[in-house]
Structure formats: C-alpha cells, structure tokens
Amino acid sequence: MRILLVEDDRKTSEYVAKGFAEAGHSCDVLGDGRDGLFQAQRESYDVLVVDRMLPGLDGLSIVRSLRAARVGTPALFLTSVGGVDDRVEGLEAGGDDYLVKPFAFSELLARVNALARRPPVQEQKTVLKVADLELDLIRREARRAGQVIELQPREFTLLEVLMRGEGRVMTKTMLLERVWDFHFDPKTSVVETHVSRLRAKIDKPFQAQLLHTVRNTGYSLHAPR
Amino acid sequence: MRLASLRHSTPFRLALTFGVLFIVTFIVSGAVMYHMLSAGLARQMDASLHEMNSVIASTYAPDDMEDLVATLNSYVNLQTTKDGLYSLVDPKGVRLAGNFTAIRMRPGIYTIKPEDIGLPGSGRFRIEVTQLGPNMLVVGESFSDMDDLLRIVLVSLGWAAVLVVVAALGGGIFLAARAQHRLDAVARTMLDVSNGRLDSRIPLQGRSDDLDRVGMQINSALDRLSGMVEGMRQVSADIAHELKTPLNRLKMTLDDAIRGAARGRDVGQLLADARAESNQINATFEALLRISQIEAGARRQRFQNVDLTEILTFVEEVYASVAEDNGQALNLLPSPIAAFQVQGDKELLTQMVVNLVENAINHCPPGTRIDMSLVSAHAEIVLRVADNGPGVPAEERDKVFRRLYRLDKSRTTPGSGLGLSLVRAIADLHSAHIGLADNAPGLAVTVSFQSV
Numbered sequence: 001m002r003i004l005l006v007e008d009d010r011k012t013s014e015y016v017a018k019g020f021a022e023a024g025h026s027c028d029v030l031g032d033g034r035d036g037l038f039q040a041q042r043e044s045y046d047v048l049v050v051d052r053m054l055p056g057l058d059g060l061s062i063v064r065s066l067r068a069a070r071v072g073t074p075a076l077f078l079t080s081v082g083g084v085d086d087r088v089e090g091l092e093a094g095g096d097d098y099l100v101k102p103f104a105f106s107e108l109l110a111r112v113n114a115l116a117r118r119p120p121v122q123e124q125k126t127v128l129k130v131a132d133l134e135l136d137l138i139r140r141e142a143r144r145a146g147q148v149i150e151l152q153p154r155e156f157t158l159l160e161v162l163m164r165g166e167g168r169v170m171t172k173t174m175l176l177e178r179v180w181d182f183h184f185d186p187k188t189s190v191v192e193t194h195v196s197r198l199r200a201k202i203d204k205p206f207q208a209q210l211l212h213t214v215r216n217t218g219y220s221l222h223a224p225r
Numbered sequence: 226m227r228l229a230s231l232r233h234s235t236p237f238r239l240a241l242t243f244g245v246l247f248i249v250t251f252i253v254s255g256a257v258m259y260h261m262l263s264a265g266l267a268r269q270m271d272a273s274l275h276e277m278n279s280v281i282a283s284t285y286a287p288d289d290m291e292d293l294v295a296t297l298n299s300y301v302n303l304q305t306t307k308d309g310l311y312s313l314v315d316p317k318g319v320r321l322a323g324n325f326t327a328i329r330m331r332p333g334i335y336t337i338k339p340e341d342i343g344l345p346g347s348g349r350f351r352i353e354v355t356q357l358g359p360n361m362l363v364v365g366e367s368f369s370d371m372d373d374l375l376r377i378v379l380v381s382l383g384w385a386a387v388l389v390v391v392a393a394l395g396g397g398i399f400l401a402a403r404a405q406h407r408l409d410a411v412a413r414t415m416l417d418v419s420n421g422r423l424d425s426r427i428p429l430q431g432r433s434d435d436l437d438r439v440g441m442q443i444n445s446a447l448d449r450l451s452g453m454v455e456g457m458r459q460v461s462a463d464i465a466h467e468l469k470t471p472l473n474r475l476k477m478t479l480d481d482a483i484r485g486a487a488r489g490r491d492v493g494q495l496l497a498d499a500r501a502e503s504n505q506i507n508a509t510f511e512a513l514l515r516i517s518q519i520e521a522g523a524r525r526q527r528f529q530n531v532d533l534t535e536i537l538t539f540v541e542e543v544y545a546s547v548a549e550d551n552g553q554a555l556n557l558l559p560s561p562i563a564a565f566q567v568q569g570d571k572e573l574l575t576q577m578v579v580n581l582v583e584n585a586i587n588h589c590p591p592g593t594r595i596d597m598s599l600v601s602a603h604a605e606i607v608l609r610v611a612d613n614g615p616g617v618p619a620e621e622r623d624k625v626f627r628r629l630y631r632l633d634k635s636r637t638t639p640g641s642g643l644g645l646s647l648v649r650a651i652a653d654l655h656s657a658h659i660g661l662a663d664n665a666p667g668l669a670v671t672v673s674f675q676s677v
Contacts, residue, residue, distance in 0.1 A: 085523060102507050154542060180543060184515070184576055185508060187583045187644065193547045 001046040001116050003027045006036030006062065007078065008054050012101075016049070019105040020112075033057030037065055040073065046116045048075040049108070052090070060093045067094035074115040078103070087183065106217040110169040128163040131223035133202060133210055135163055144202055154179065155198050162211065162221040171218035195219055236404035240397025247393045248386070255382045262378060266371045270351055271334060278353045278364045281311075285357045293357070294322040310350055310365030313357075327363040330354045337365075348372075407436050411443065423451040460628050464513065467629040467642070468506060475502040509629075512643040516628070519650040524570050531574055533565040533608055533674075537597050540578045544586070552591025555582065558598040565599050565606045567674040569655045577651040580644045581610040581670050589614030593667075606676050611669035622661040648672075 003020055007013040008031045020027040028043075030036045033056035040048055040062070048066075050059040057065075063075045077090040077098040090098045097111050128135040134143045140156060142149040151159065158179045162170060172191045176182040180190070199211050208224040232238075281300065284292040293313065301311050301324045312323035320326040325344055334353045339346040352365030410428055417425035426447065427440040482495040518524075541557040548555035567574075578597070585595045593614045600607050617625060624630050626649040629642040648670075652659040658673045 085518075100511070102503075152542075181572070182576075182579070183572065184579075185511075186579065188544075188547050188586050189550075190543060190547055193550050194543075197546055 001025045001112075002044070003047050003049060003112065004036070004040055004043070004045045005029045005049045006033065006040075006054060006059065007031065007049070007051045009051075012051075012078075016105065016108065019109065023109055025112075031055070033059070033062055037062045040066055041069060041071055045073050047112050048073050049112065050075055050077055050095075052077055052079040052086070060089065063090075063095050064093045076108075076111055076115060104217075106169070107171050107173060110171045110174065110218060113168050114165055114170075114174070128160065128166075130163055130166050130221055131208065131210060132206075133163070135159060142202065144206055147205075149201050151198075151201065155194065155201070158194055158198055159202065162219065165221070167220065167222040169214050169218050169220045174218065234401065234405045234408075236401035236408070237398065240401040241394075244390075244393035244397040248390050251386060251389045255386065259375070259378060259382065263371070263375055266374065267351075270366060270368075270371060274334070274351055274353050274364060274366055277366075278355055278362070281364060282355055282357055282362060285362075287358050290321065290360075293362075297322040297362075308367035308369060310344075310352060310363065310367075312361075312363040314361050314363075316359045321360065323363070327354075327361060329361065330363070332356050336368075404436070407440075411436075411440060414443075418447060423447070423454060463627070463629045468509065471502055471506050471509075475499055475506070478502060509643065512647060513628070516643065516647050516650045519573065519647070519654055522654060524573065525654060528568045528570060530566050531569045531571045533567060533574070533599055533606060534560070534563065536571065536575050536578055537599065537608070539575065540582055541597065544579070544582050548582075548586055548595060551586055553586060553589060553593045553595060555586075555595045556597070558596050560599050562599075562601060565601065565608075565676075567606060567655065567657075567676065569674075573651045573654065577648050577672070578608070578610070580648050584644055585610060585612040585614065585668075589667075601676065604676055606674045608672045608674070609669060611664045611667060613664060613667035616663060616666055616668045617661060619663070625661070626659075 003025050005013055005016055005020075005027055007016065007029065010031075013029045013031070017027045017029050028039065028045075030039055031054075033054035035056065036050065036054070037057055048063075050062055052059040054062075059077055063077075066073065066075070074096045075094065077095045078101055079086055079090065079098055080101045087098050096115055099108055099111060126136065126138050128137065132145045135141075135156075136143070137160070142151050142156065142159060158175065161175065161178045173185075175191050175195075176186070179194075182190075195211070195213075203209050203211050210221055210223065212220050212222070214220050277300070281293070281296055284296045286292065297311050297313055300309065301322075310323075310325060312325050312327035313321040314327050314329075315321055318326070318329060325342070328342055332354050334351065337350050337352060339348070339350065342352075349368045350365045351368065352363055355362045355364075407430070414425050414427045426444045429437050429440050429444075431437070478495055478499045482492040482499065485492040485495060537557050541555060545555045582595065582597070585593070589595070589612050593612050595610065595612045598609045598611075600609070625645050628646045630646075649659055652672050655674060657675075660671045660673070662669045662671065
C-alpha cells in the first residue's frame with residue numbers, strides 16, 4: 001500500500017516510515033505542508049497521514065484543499081492536542097480519522113489499514129458473514145452455524161464493528177470510539193469485559209475460534225486459518 | 226497635579242467642556258436678554274412719546290393756538306432734566322412754543338442727533354413730528370435714560386459672567402481633580418498588580434457610586450484572578466513534583482535495560498515496563514490538557530438539551546458488566562420522572578458519570594453496591610453516584626478534587642489523581658455544584674444542575 005506521510009518532526013517521521021516499511025508498505029515522507037499538498041494531488045496514494053501543525057501549510061488546510069479539489073484519498077490526522085474541538089475540526093475538514101500523539105505504532109498501523117481497506121462506496125450489505133457467523137443487520141439477529149445467538153444491543157454493535165473490519169486489527173481505542181463513542185481512556189477494563197462476554201456467546205459454544213486477541217494491540221475477527 | 230497630565234485627564238476635559246459650554250450658554254442668553262430688553266425699552270419709549278404727542282396735539286384747535294402753546298410750555302417747564310425736546314413752529318419756521326426751533330421735517334418718528342436739528346450737545350434723541358394744521362409739532366425724548374438702564378444691565382451681566390466663569394472653571398477643576406484622584410488610585414492599583422503585587426486592591430469610598438462599583442468589580446475580578454494564579458502555581462508545583470517520580474522510575478528502568486543489554490541479557494521486559502511507564506506519563510499529561518481545555522470553557526458554545534436519564538442508562542449498560550466482573554453491583558435507581566433535561570455537552574457529561582462510576586469500581590472492594598440516581602429538588606436536578614465502600618474521610622473531601630491528589634498514598638489502586646479534577650472541571654463548565662457526602666458507609670457524590 002502507498003502511504004504519504006506529511007510530518008515535520010524528523011524523529012517521528014523516521015519512526016513511522018520505518019514501521020510502515022517493516023509492515024510491507026511503501027511510505028513517502030514530506031516535511032512541508034505545501035509540498036505535501038502538491039504531492040498528494042500529483043500522485044495516487046492509498047492513505048494520507050498528516051500532522052496538524054506543519055510548516056508551510058497546516059494539515060487541516062491540506063485536507064480541506066484536497067477535498068475541494070475532489071481528491072478523496074482517506075486522510076488520518078496526527079494531532080498533539082486531542083481535545084474534542086480539534087477532533088471535530090479535523091473530521092469536518094474532511095479527515096477520515098485522527099490519532100493523538102503520542103501514539104503506539106500498532107495503533108497507527110491498525111487505523112491506516114482500516115482506512116485503506118474501507119470500500120470506496122459503502123455497499124449496502126444487510127448480512128455480514130465471517131465463516132459460519134452471520135449478522136443480519138435488518139433483523140438485528142446474530143446466527144452461528146444456524147443457531148440464533150441472543151445479543152444485547154451494544155454487543156450487537158461491537159460484533160458489527162468487528163465483522164466489518166474482518167481480518168483487520170481493531171484496537172481498543174478504535175472500539176471505544178466506534179462502539180461506545182468514548183473519546184477518552186477509561187480506567188477500567190470496559191473493552192475487555194464486553195469482548196469477553198461477546199466471546200462467551202459467539203465463540204465458546206463452538207469449535208473454531210473467530211474472535212482473536214492481538215497482544216498489546218486489540219482484537220481481530222477472522223475465520224480460522 | 227501637573228497641567229500636562231490634566232490635559233489628558235477625562236474628568237478634567239469633561240469639566241472644561243462643560244464649563245466652556247456653560248459660559249457660552251450664559252453669554253448667548255445674556256446677549257438675547259440684552260437685545261430683548263433694549264428692543265422692549267425702545268418700544269416703550271415710542272409708546273410714551275406717542276402718548277405725550279397725542280396729549281399735546283389734542284389741545285390744538287385750528288382757531289385757537291393758546292391751549293397748545295400753554296400745554297407745550299408747561300411740558301417744557303415741568304421736565305426735571307433737559308432731556309425733553311418740544312417745539313411748535315409755524316409754516317415760516319418761527320418757533321411758537323417749546324425749547325428749540327425745529328427745522329421743517331416730514332411727520333413721523335425719527336432717531337436723531339442734536340446737530341441734525343441744529344442743537345448743541347450730544348447723545349441721541351427719539352422725536353415724533355406731527356403736522357397740526359399749518360404748524361409742525363415736534364416732541365422728543367433723549368435716549369440717555371434707556372442707555373443708562375442698559376448700561377447697568379450690561380455691567381451686571383458682565384459681573385455675573387465673571388462669577389460664572391470662575392465658578393464653572395473652578396468647580397469643574399475641583400470636581401475633576403477629585404474624580405482624577407480616584408482614577409489615579411485605580412491606575413496605581415493596576416500598576417501594582419501588573420508588577421506582581423496581586424494582593425493590591427482599589428481603595429473604595431464606600432459611597433456605592435459608579436467609580437466605587439467599577440472598583441468593586443475590578444477588585445472581585447482581581448480576587449478571582451489571584452485565586453486562579455495561586456491555584457495555577459499550586460498545580461504546576463504539583464505536576465512537577467508528581468511527574469518527577471514516574472520519570473525517575475522510567476530512567477531507572479532504562480538504566481537497568483542499558484546495563485542488562487551491555488551484559489547480553491534479555492531486556493525485553495524492562496523495555497516493556499519503560500513503555501508502560503511512559504504511557505502512564507502521557508496519560509497524565511493528556512488528562513491535564515483535557516482538564517485545562519474544559520476549564521477554558523469554549524465548549525459551552527456547543528451546549529444542547531441533554532437528558533441525564535439517557536446518559537445514566539447508557540453508563541449502566543456499559544459498566545454493569547464491568548462491575549459484575551469485579552464482584553460489584555452497579556444499579557440505576559428508578560425515578561418517577563422520565564426525563565431530566567439540562568443544558569450541556571453530552572460527551573463530557575457521559576465522561577463525568579463514567580469517571581464517577583469507574584472511581585467507585587476501582588476504589589471499592591468486591592461486594593460493593595454502586596447506585597446511580599437522579600432526583601429533582603428545588604429547581605435543581607441532583608445526579609448521585611453512591612457506594613457502600615470505604616468512603617472518603619471528611620477532612621479529605623475537599624482535597625480529592627485537587628489535581629494529582631491521591632487519597633491512596635501508597636498508590637496501589639489505578640489512577641492518576643486527575644479523575645475527580647476532571648469531574649470538577651466538567652461540573653464547573655455546566656455551572657453544576659459538586660458535593661461529597663458520607664453514605665454511611667461509603668461515599669456519595671452529588672452533582673446538582675440547574676434545571677432547564
């Protein structure tokens with residue numbers, strides 16, 4: 001996957017570019033906002049990772065200009081201030097995701113993966129399927145191996161998010177944002193508790209495990225390999 | 226006070242402007258009065274002249290001049306001063322009676338000088354000329370009486386003007402100086418404050434006038450400001466102190482790792498510890514930033530109607546199982562009222578309730594019961610999170626809201642000491658009052674909102 005990183009802090013950009021390279025992605029790095037905007041328009045990238053504060057042109061303006069020029073490349077903001085207002089500003093400018101510095105590389109990688117593989121046009125799927133697990137979005141019903149599984153409404157959302165991200169790592173923070181709309185770090189094991197309850201319902205009674213824990217990062221739902 | 230500084234003083238300028246305005250008004254109204262008085266006097270003079278003329282003329286009969294001559298001469302003799310002019314001349318210009326010989330003039334009223342009619346002397350006269358048969362009657366009066374009167378009026382106006390100027394300027398300067406003196410006190414105080422003496426206050430006169438009110442407002446703003454500065458000083462000292470410990474731990478762990486690596490040992494665990502430590506430091510900074518952003522108050526612009534019942538229901542849904550896994554029970558007590566609306570930020574209010582519930586979960590042993598409830602009382606909505614855990618000693622209840630304050634001095638329970646500070650900041654943003662009480666046993670936190 002081709003990633004454009006616009007970041008003026010050398011240490012950060014080296015660290016991130018090295019990580020992307022190790023994960024098998026190619027990553028171009030630019031330190032100036034204007035160069036970043038120019039490059040993003042000239043070449044075709046799968047994902048843009050843009051720092052909010054940049055010399056030349058700030059990240060918000062880069063993404064705003066790109067969207068005005070009808071460049072729809074998914075963009076992720078790196079921000080050092082994670083206030084809600086900054087987050088909302090970033091999303092309103094046309095960003096697709098945001099990540100507050102300092103961040104763990106695994107978190108960034110998970111988010112970039114989720115962005116890149118997001119289908120360009122959201123298909124109106126009404127039934128999600130992973131192996132023998134089915135989620136009917138219309139009837140709000142989960143079934144595995146033909147057996148109906150009773151889910152609480154929030155468990156249903158959790159499973160839906162995990163199934164939509166099939167095969168990808170969903171970090172705890174991503175789940176907190178997407179399932180519970182929490183934009184802060186809880187001091188208790190909220191995610192673990194709910195994931196383990198979900199697992200008890202969808203995995204425990206069956207042979208093959210679908211919901212996997214990715215150590216130090218998050219969770220991933222995929223068919224047994 | 227020096228004149229140069231007076232020139233730039235608002236009270237003095239005001240006083241000067243009003244003084245000048247007052248003086249100009251006085252002069253204009255004096256001029257109008259003088260003009261009207263002299264016009265009135267002139268009309269009156271004409272009227273009396275005409276009346277005298279009529280009286281004299283009425284004694285005239287075409288065949289008998291005796292009465293007329295006698296009347297005219299008696300007027301001449303009766304007058305006390307030499308101000309009257311009386312003359313009756315025949316067609317040939319010969320004086321028949323009176324005190325001067327008039328030259329021939331057309332009938333009418335004139336203002337003349339003595340030499341115009343061939344008389345010595347000065348001044349001006351008003352004369353009325355009437356034709357009585359072939360003869361001409363001239364009756365006149367000097368302006369000197371009227372001029373005397375007008376001169377007196379003018380002189381008194383002049384003296385009054387002097388008094389007015391002195392009073393307006395003197396009084397203005399006196400009042401301006403007094404106001405300036407008080408403004409100078411305000412300026413001195415502000416200078417003191419900007420020089421770092423935050424306890425300096427504006428002296429008040431106790432008259433509750435406008436300057437006193439402004440002074441009181443500035444003083445109370447200074448009170449708040451110095452409180453905040455003191456708080457900030459306290460907080461930065463706390464932060465520096467609090468972060469030294471984990472930074473030191475981080476440094477020691479890294480030292481260990483470096484030493485271990487030099488001896489070829491596996492340092493993976495040490496590095497993981499170091500990362501965990503730095504994550505904790507980051508989380509502390511993140512929380513501090515968040516608190517200060519909330520305290521900045523910008524989010525108040527995005528307030529909407531928020532239903533607190535909805536938030537509590539959501540928190541119960543998310544945290545009941547977390548509490549259960551912890552051997553505790555989280556309940557939302559039923560309320561007779563369906564909705565509790567307040568003006569607020571839903572995300573922040575959710576975080577506030579989450580913090581309170583997580584606090585209870587983290588600081589209470591298994592078997593604890595945590596109850597959330599909403600009641601409406603005295604135009605207030607009271608949100609309550611209560612547990613029957615160990616509680617908070619009464620003397621500690623104020624301190625737990627301080628940033629980085631930890632009840633658990635050994636720091637065995639998770640937390641950064643910022644959870645309740647954040648709760649406080651969110652409550653303050655919503656103008657809600659927060660209180661800690663003894664739940665006998667346990668702790669009850671109440672957040673009282675003003676109802677919409």
